[in-house]
Amino acid sequence: MKPRLLEIRKGVLEKNDLLAEGLRARFQAAGVFTLNWVSSPGTGKTALLEATLKQMREQGQRVAALVGDLATENDAHRLARSGAPVRQIVTGGNCHLEADMIESHLARSGWDLNDLDFLFIENVGNLVCPSSYDLGEDLRVVLLSVTEGEDKPLKYPSMFNSSDVAMITKIDLAEAVEFDRAAAYANLETMRPGLRVFETSAKTGRGLTEWIAFLAEQRAARLASRSQG
Amino acid sequence: MKPRLLEIRKGVLEKNDLLAEGLRARFQAAGVFTLNWVSSPGTGKTALLEATLKQMREQGQRVAALVGDLATENDAHRLARSGAPVRQIVTGGNCHLEADMIESHLARSGWDLNDLDFLFIENVGNLVCPSSYDLGEDLRVVLLSVTEGEDKPLKYPSMFNSSDVAMITKIDLAEAVEFDRAAAYANLETMRPGLRVFETSAKTGRGLTEWIAFLAEQRAARLASRSQG
Numbered sequence: 218m219k220p221r222l223l224e225i226r227k228g229v230l231e232k233n234d235l236l237a238e239g240l241r242a243r244f245q246a247a248g249v250f251t252l253n254w255v256s257s258p259g260t261g262k263t264a265l266l267e268a269t270l271k272q273m274r275e276q277g278q279r280v281a282a283l284v285g286d287l288a289t290e291n292d293a294h295r296l297a298r299s300g301a302p303v304r305q306i307v308t309g310g311n312c313h314l315e316a317d318m319i320e321s322h323l324a325r326s327g328w329d330l331n332d333l334d335f336l337f338i339e340n341v342g343n344l345v346c347p348s349s350y351d352l353g354e355d356l357r358v359v360l361l362s363v364t365e366g367e368d369k370p371l372k373y374p375s376m377f378n379s380s381d382v383a384m385i386t387k388i389d390l391a392e393a394v395e396f397d398r399a400a401a402y403a404n405l406e407t408m409r410p411g412l413r414v415f416e417t418s419a420k421t422g423r424g425l426t427e428w429i430a431f432l433a434e435q436r437a438a439r440l441a442s443r444s445q446g
Numbered sequence: 447m448k449p450r451l452l453e454i455r456k457g458v459l460e461k462n463d464l465l466a467e468g469l470r471a472r473f474q475a476a477g478v479f480t481l482n483w484v485s486s487p488g489t490g491k492t493a494l495l496e497a498t499l500k501q502m503r504e505q506g507q508r509v510a511a512l513v514g515d516l517a518t519e520n521d522a523h524r525l526a527r528s529g530a531p532v533r534q535i536v537t538g539g540n541c542h543l544e545a546d547m548i549e550s551h552l553a554r555s556g557w558d559l560n561d562l563d564f565l566f567i568e569n570v571g572n573l574v575c576p577s578s579y580d581l582g583e584d585l586r587v588v589l590l591s592v593t594e595g596e597d598k599p600l601k602y603p604s605m606f607n608s609s610d611v612a613m614i615t616k617i618d619l620a621e622a623v624e625f626d627r628a629a630a631y632a633n634l635e636t637m638r639p640g641l642r643v644f645e646t647s648a649k650t651g652r653g654l655t656e657w658i659a660f661l662a663e664q665r666a667a668r669l670a671s672r673s674q675g
Contacts, residue, residue: 258486287603289597365488372517
C-alpha cells in the first residue's frame, strides 16, 4: 500500500505547490512581503510575533497575521492585542497549514492585499509536517528556543534546510539553561550553510530592532527586483 | 482526492493497531512493562529518560530503550551512557514511530523480552503525528516542559487526551520562566480528567524517586492482574 499512499501524497503536494505559486504571484503583485513562521510548539512564536506586529505598526508598517493551530483561537486573541488584523486558522487534526487554507482565509478576511506591507503566517507548532508545504511565502523563518537544545537542526533536517532565516528565541534564558551558542550556530550552519541567524527575546525586546530593520530591507529589495523584472 | 487519502490512512492505522495488539500481547506474556514517551521537540525526553534508566538500573531493574528520531543517532549515544541496552530508530522523514518499526527493531536487537522488566520507547519529538499510533505500550507518557507554555494541552488535544500520564519537565526553570502551575494543571485536567501528573527535573533529580516508584507499582499491578486473568 505504501507506493499508492506516496503517490497520492505527491499529488497533494503538487496541488499545494500550484496554489502556493498563485498566492506568491498575488502577494508580489500587491507588494506584500510574506513570512511563514515554523517551529516546535512552545518556542515563543506568538510572543515574538505579537512584539513584531506591535513595533512595526508603531513604525507605520501595514501588517496582518494568519495564525494556525490544531485547536483553540487563543493565539489570534493574543496577537490581536498588537492592534493588527489577525485571523485564526483552526486546522482540526492537521499538523500544518496548506496553501488552500491561506487562500480561503484571505478570501474570507475581507483584507485588501494592496493595503498590506507584510503578511505574517504563524504555522502550527511542528518541526516536521510544515516543511513540505509552500504557502507562497517570501521568507521561511524557523524559530529555535534556547531551552529546547542545540541539536534540533540536526534532528529535523528538512525543516531547517528549507528555511531562509533562523531565529533563536528566549535568549534571555540562555544563561539559565546553559545554552551552547557555538554548538547551535555550528548545527544551523551544517544544515543550511549561510543561514542568517537572529537572536531575540520577546520578553526583553532584545534583537527586535535588528530583526525589523532586516524585514524592511528584504521587502525593499523585493520591490526593487520586481520593478526591474 | 481527500476521501481516498483518508481511506488509505485508515487502512494504515488499522494495520498498525493489529501489529500493536500483537506487540502488547508479547510484552504482557514476557512481563515487560512498556512506556511510549511523546512530546514536542526539546522538552527534555532524552535527559529524563537517561536519568530514569540510570536510577532504575541502580535499583536492579532490567530496563531497555528504543529511541526514535527523523535523523541522527545522537539520542541513542546519550542514553547508552546509562548502561542500559539502547537502539536508535531513524525514521527518515517519518514524524512518528509505528508498531512495525518497534517489531523489526526488537527482532534485530537480539534482546530477549523475558530478560526485561521495562521497555522505554522515546517517540519522535512531535505533538501531533504520534498520537494516532499505538505501539503496544502499557502507558503513554506526555512530557510538557515549563518553558513551552501552559496552553499546550489545549492546542494539541489528541496527544494529551490519549496519554495516561503527564510529566512536567525542567521544573528547575519554573521560576525563571514564570511557569503558571495552576493554569497548566487546569489545562491538563480539561483535556484528560484525572490524568496523573508528575513534576521532574533531570538536572536536579527532583521528582525522579516518586516517578520510578510509580512505575514499579504500575508494573506490579499489571503482573498481578495478569496472574489473575
